[in-house]
Amino acid sequence: MSDLHLGLAGVGRIGVMHARNLVTTPGVGRLTVADVDADRARAVADELGCDAAPDTAALLAAGIDGLVVATGTAQHPELVLAGVDAGVPVLCEKPVAPDVALSLPVLEHVAARGGVVRIGHQRRYDAGYLEAKRAHAAGELGWLHSIRAVTCDVTPPPVAFLATSGGLFRDCSVHDFDVIRWITGREVVEVSARGSNNGDPAIGAVGDVDSALAVCTLDDGTLAVVSASRYNGGGHDVRLELQGSLATLLVGLDERAALRSAEPGVTFPAGPPHLTFAERFADAYRAEVAAFADLVRGVEGELCTPEDAVAASRVADAAQESLATGVPVRVEPLP
Incomplete structure (x- = not known):
């Protein structure tokens, strides 16, 4: 075809x-x-x-x-x-x-x-995440002792959307949960989460939070911290840090990273930050639909399977439950 x-x-x-x-x-x-x-x-x-x-x-x-x-x-x-x-x-x-x-x-x-x-899950076609997966698989980082994932929007979406989104972990952090599983090949077995609302009170009124943090334990004992916010005025901030016994690798650290250094004389990053997810992942979205066209022709790539997507959603569900109850929640495997 x-x-x-x-x-x-x-x-x-x-x-x-x-x-x-x-x-x-x-x-x-x-x-x-x-x-x-x-x-x-x-x-x-x-x-x-x-x-x-x-x-x-x-x-x-x-x-x-x-x-x-x-x-x-x-x-x-x-x-x-x-x-x-x-x-x-x-x-x-x-x-x-x-x-x-x-x-x-x-x-x-x-x-x-x-x-x-x-x-x-378009991050699977982002150049940085692909390189992180390759480097980890090649053993260049050694064994991982810590993972830190960040997804922060500049401003919140409409409250009407948040009322039906399922919560910050399901809406935003599910991407982080997916790439953590995809890159490491490990399962998240427990999640402990906390959240806060210091922005628009209407977000809390519909049962959501505007900022949240989840500590995830993988099945080999590795710890992953996943954070998200709706109010990151510095720009659309999406990063992944893999800290290993041999090296540390960071996805999203480029000239348009949504951060600034406090060190004297340091001007990196010098470029304007991304403001939306569509801008940050423009190349990844193009590569994703190109990979789908290849799939239609019978060529498999890194596209996320339904089973993997639901597994990431299970982690997000556990994070939302922990957020609501205040206690760690075990992540049950798919039946």
């Missing part, structure tokens, strides 16, 4: 970004988009010079070779299953479903039908 026909369900903020990337992805000859707002889908199609379907049923009937799902989380399960039942590979934005309990029947159906489904 040299000229693929791909379908995209959902043209909100992330969906439009995917659409723009897909129309310039080598080997993708045609893109058809659909959205619950048919007029919006048509407007996006007109802007990008692609096709629009009136609804997702028509999208799946349009002869597509693969489906990208970028709708709201509540629609993920039905669209993943529809794509599998239509016999096409699916790339779905994280998470698989609103919670782990709703994800498990999706995993069972995909397995039973032999479906090809991957979940959008």
Whole structure:
């Protein structure tokens, strides 16, 4: 399949970004988009010079070779299953479903039908995270004694979104939980979490926190600290620090890192910080959809499996539970 026909369900903020990337992805000859707002889908199609379907049923009937799902989380399960039942590979934005309990029947159906489904954890295609995985696998860091992961937004999203996001750990830190598992090859077995609300009181009113910290214990005893915030005015800050017995490696330390040195005469980093996740991971998102096009052709890459995505969500669930109860929570393995 040299000229693929791909379908995209959902043209909100992330969906439009995917659409723009897909129309310039080598080997993708045609893109058809659909959205619950048919007029919006048509407007996006007109802007990008692609096709629009009136609804997702028509999208799946349009002869597509693969489906990208970028709708709201509540629609993920039905669209993943529809794509599998239509016999096409699916790339779905994280998470698989609103919670782990709703994800498990999706995993069972995909397995039973032999479906090809991957979940959008774009950090697996970021150059820094890829290098961290390579260096760790090559033994260049020695054995890891500490891991520190950071995900901080400049400003919070709308409170209406936070009311349905599942919480800061599920919304933001699930990416950190995924890359920790992916890079180390280890499972998180226990989480202890704390959070705070020093910003908009409305965030606390909908049951969320604006800043949080989780201490994770991996199955080999390695400790990982995962922190997140909605109020990082210095820029969109995403970093991963791997401290090993031989060396320390840090992802996200470049000229646009969202930090400044307090040491006299130190001007690094000199560049302007990233302000959004889309900007920080622009290259990774392009590489991710290109990897999906390869997957449609039968070439496997680093795309996140549904099982891995749900495993990361289990860690996020445990972190949210610990945040609510104030006690450490064991992370149960997938059945």
